[in-house]
Amino acid sequence: MPTPYDRLVTRLKHAHALGTVADLLGWDEQVNLPPDSADARAAQHAVMAETQHAAATAPEIGRLLSELERDSATLTADQLVTVRHARRDYDRATKLPTEFVAEKAAHSSHAYHAWADAKKHSDFAAYAPFLEKHLALARREAELLGWGDRPYDYAIDRHDPGLSAAQITALFTELKRGLVPLVRDIRASKVQAATNLFQGFPVESQRVFLREVTERLGFNYRRGRIDVSLHPFCSGTGADIRMTTRFDADNPLDSLFSSIHETGHGMYEQGLPLAHLGTALGQSVGMAVHESQSRLWENQVARSRVFWKFFEPKFRALFPAQLAAVSSDALYLAVNAVEPTLIRVDADEVHYNLHILLRFELEQKLFSGVLAVRDLPAAWNALCTELLGQTPANDREGVLQDVHWSSGGFGYFPSYCLGNMIAAQLWDTTRRTLSGLEDDFARGDFSRLLGWLRDQIHTHGRRYETMELVRRVTGAELSPNHLLAYLRERYGGLYLT
Numbered sequence: 153m154p155t156p157y158d159r160l161v162t163r164l165k166h167a168h169a170l171g172t173v174a175d176l177l178g179w180d181e182q183v184n185l186p187p188d189s190a191d192a193r194a195a196q197h198a199v200m201a202e203t204q205h206a207a208a209t210a211p212e213i214g215r216l217l218s219e220l221e222r223d224s225a226t227l228t229a230d231q232l233v234t235v236r237h238a239r240r241d242y243d244r245a246t247k248l249p250t251e252f253v254a255e256k257a258a259h260s261s262h263a264y265h266a267w268a269d270a271k272k273h274s275d276f277a278a279y280a281p282f283l284e285k286h287l288a289l290a291r292r293e294a295e296l297l298g299w300g301d302r303p304y305d306y307a308i309d310r311h312d313p314g315l316s317a318a319q320i321t322a323l324f325t326e327l328k329r330g331l332v333p334l335v336r337d338i339r340a341s342k343v344q345a346a347t348n349l350f351q352g353f354p355v356e357s358q359r360v361f362l363r364e365v366t367e368r369l370g371f372n373y374r375r376g377r378i379d380v381s382l383h384p385f386c387s388g389t390g391a392d393i394r395m396t397t398r399f400d401a402d403n404p405l406d407s408l409f410s411s412i413h414e415t416g417h418g419m420y421e422q423g424l425p426l427a428h429l430g431t432a433l434g435q436s437v438g439m440a441v442h443e444s445q446s447r448l449w450e451n452q453v454a455r456s457r458v459f460w461k462f463f464e465p466k467f468r469a470l471f472p473a474q475l476a477a478v479s480s481d482a483l484y485l486a487v488n489a490v491e492p493t494l495i496r497v498d499a500d501e502v503h504y505n506l507h508i509l510l511r512f513e514l515e516q517k518l519f520s521g522v523l524a525v526r527d528l529p530a531a532w533n534a535l536c537t538e539l540l541g542q543t544p545a546n547d548r549e550g551v552l553q554d555v556h557w558s559s560g561g562f563g564y565f566p567s568y569c570l571g572n573m574i575a576a577q578l579w580d581t582t583r584r585t586l587s588g589l590e591d592d593f594a595r596g597d598f599s600r601l602l603g604w605l606r607d608q609i610h611t612h613g614r615r616y617e618t619m620e621l622v623r624r625v626t627g628a629e630l631s632p633n634h635l636l637a638y639l640r641e642r643y644g645g646l647y648l649t
């Protein structure tokens with residue numbers, strides 16, 4: 153006879169499995185869908201969303217949760233983690249009326265197309281009403297869930313449970329204080345990474361190289377794959393990870409680094425305990441920790457000298473003619489090129505966080521009502537000029553560049569910057585506790601780092617919230633100082649000597 157806990161887990165796994173089917177439909181939509189099949193896919197998405205919502209809000213889950221909470225003294229520590237998170241998810245799902253969920257889903261779809269069109273024509277005014285409605289929906293959702301007085305904190309909590317705008321503001325303010333002078337000094341440097349070093353890199357050979365790199369880092373291709381899509385992403389669970397990349401014959405590093413980034417996300421998912429898939433013990437902590445995993449591999453590891461010490465000969469062997477005139481130093485500088493850009497996804501590590509500070513500040517102003525949607529482009533451009541020293545010539549390279557807001561994804565941007573901070577703090581810890589790690593990398597062996605991340609982070613699922621996890625693993629509160637020290641060391645060493 154299954155216990156109430158077993159019955160709860162069966163229910164949770166059932167709802168989760170439906171979610172993974174929906175994810176697979178989404179992956180297929182971006183990788184394989186024939187051009188005129190979008191309407192059919194939208195209908196499939198709608199059915200899946202409805203089915204999933206019904207499974208996640210089944211009254212039986214509510215009854216089992218009440219029963220388990222009443223007898224909580226009989227539960228193990230792990231079971232309590234599952235029950236606590238299941239309660240939170242169940243309450244959130246059941247407090248949102250079905251009509252509201254449907255309205256938001258339909259609006260997201262319309263707003264996405266309006267955004268894509270507005271971006272194409274660089275016409276913010278055409279998109280503004282959709283963004284206004286998204287904001288209204290976000291406020292309404294916060295209200296329905298009891299966060300009416302703190303709607304932006306709710307938006308953050310959706311991505312990074314337990315974090316608040318006030319905590320993030322404190323961290324970002326300190327980061328900005330150290331970052332602005334560093335950016336200024338590097339931009340004044342006489343050292344310049346050469347652009348246009350890379351021309352005519354056949355896609356097939358790029359594929360071979362990135363497969364070798366990602367496999368060596370530790371991605372398990374028996375439980376995952378990589379395909380091509382317009383924008384790189386990683387979806388699925390540890391049982392079946394779907395990563396994507398894109399190729400440009402004249403920019404092999406773009407594909408390589410975005411693939412390493414997605415590999416970091418994929419390896420995190422693959423490291424979550426498979427047996428607990430569908431419950432909190434088999435889930436990631438939140439987006440900031442997720443981003444820390446992708447950033448650590450993409451930046452701290454793959455932009456390091458020792459990484460290239462191992463991979464440069466392999467890179468050259470695949471592209472001997474293309475790299476004949478490129479020195480090792482020029483290649484390494486190109487890997488760590490610092491160049492201001494208006495576009496977040498093209499930004500280097502030094503500038504990247506400034507792009508996030510901008511979005512975080514504007515999101516807060518939109519939610520507090522200090523800033524009206526119609527005034528957003530002007531506010532964006534002014535802040536961009538202040539922080540990045542560049543002013544967008546149009547809305548396409550300004551306020552319309554990111555997809556996030558078109559699906560109502562407010563509160564997501566800070567996760568990127570928090571992820572960078574966490575990655576740097578983890579990196580600092582590994583360098584203090586795993587001696588000889590860089591010698592491993594120089595030999596092409598990344599298993600000790602992955603093993604450490606598995607033990608310290610992946611294996612715990614959602615047992616600890618972000619800040620607690622960082623404290624436990626690194627022995628200190630999350631601080632921007634590790635990121636600043638890392639940037640000063642790596643980029644100061646290249647540009648400020």
Ligand code: ZN
Nearest residue numbers: 413417443446
């Ligand atoms: Zn990412």
